[in-house]
């Protein structure tokens with residue numbers, strides 16, 4: 120019994136694929152992995168460029184002989200030494216990496232989104248499902264305690280009637296931004312959708328536990344680079360409607376993510392600039408703040424989910440730490456302590472919804488969202 124618990128509390132041995140020192144999101148993963156004290160980074164294949172790849176020995180503080188020049192080599196030499204691999208490459212052709220890992224019984228932690236291409240996403244979904252591969256994705260906003268709380272608080276507003284989710288940014292017009300080459304070329308579903316809409320759709324699926332029946336998208340291309348950098352979409356659900364706006368061409372907006380949900384008995388609002396509170400309007404004119412000091416909350420009051428006490432704001436990194444804490448629980452104890460994750464099917468649904476938004480925009484019609492894949 121004691122022996123068994125000892126094993127269950129053992130750190131999880133992981134490999135990192137992609138996520139070199141030059142990646143935009145690698146430092147956040149590295150810091151949150153280390154903050155949990157529940158993982159050991161054994162090895163990695165961080166870049167296809169040899170010079171860049173080896174520099175990651177220093178970044179991740181692992182020996183040079185644990186930096187592999189290919190994923191095949193990494194799997195061949197390390198498959199007995201690792202339990203999970205964190206996939207931090209751009210979303211295109213992720214399926215090939217998933218195949219290799221799953222065939223070798225290595226579980227997967229993947230950065231969002233699941234895959235860039237819908238038909239590849241469907242195939243790899245079936246493959247991972249059949250093999251029962253361990254799979255979690257890091258949709259980091261689902262690690263914010265207030266967003267976890269929002270899923271509960273939805274009951275306060277009666278029946279949902281409509282919602283607006285927004286994620287405006289400004290990188291495509293900001294002169295100082297160094298945009299990576301792959302982000303300037305759209306192949307199929309625009310990178311804007313893979314980057315930003317996937318977050319909004321993850322929040323939508325998380326809170327409502329359903330996907331829209333049809334969508335109407337309206338995209339704008341960047342004049343200089345010819346990639347899509349602004350999009351509006353209307354979403355028609357069975358019993359309510361919603362609207363999302365996501366943009367990298369919204370001057371002055373530094374990731375002003377916001378959630379507004381309106382129901383028959385009131386409304387709820389959350390914004391990224393005040394991440395620890397939800398605003399509740401009861402529908403007869405009263406407004407209340409739901410925050411960490413409110414004893415009636417289910418999740419916001421739990422200190423486990425924060426780095427320190429109220430008045431010492433938590434944010435992006437803390438949300439990521441929450442995600443890695445729960446990855447440990449799911450992998451070792453088969454159960455997340457808090458509801459933070461979408462399942463494999465929901466990860467595929469996100470690709471299906473953003474693909475439909477893109478098709479709708481291209482064809483200028485309402486587009487049905489396929490929802491029966493693999494069910």
Ligand SMILES: NC(=O)c1ccc[n+]([C@@H]2O[C@H](COP(=O)([O-])OP(=O)(O)OC[C@H]3O[C@@H](n4cnc5c(N)ncnc54)[C@H](O)[C@@H]3O)[C@@H](O)[C@H]2O)c1
Pocket residue numbers: 136137138139140141142143144145164165166167168171207208209210230231232257258259299313314
């Ligand atoms: N959760 C978030 O808030 C968030 C923020 C930024 C990026 N992301 C996601 O993270 C992923 C990576 O984005 P990024 O901005 O870090 O990209 P990036 O281009 O900045 O970095 C990608 C890294 O992967 C490496 N790489 C690429 N292909 C590889 C391969 N085949 N084998 C090994 N290494 C490879 C590159 O060398 C680089 O180090 C994307 O899916 C993106 O959507 C998520």
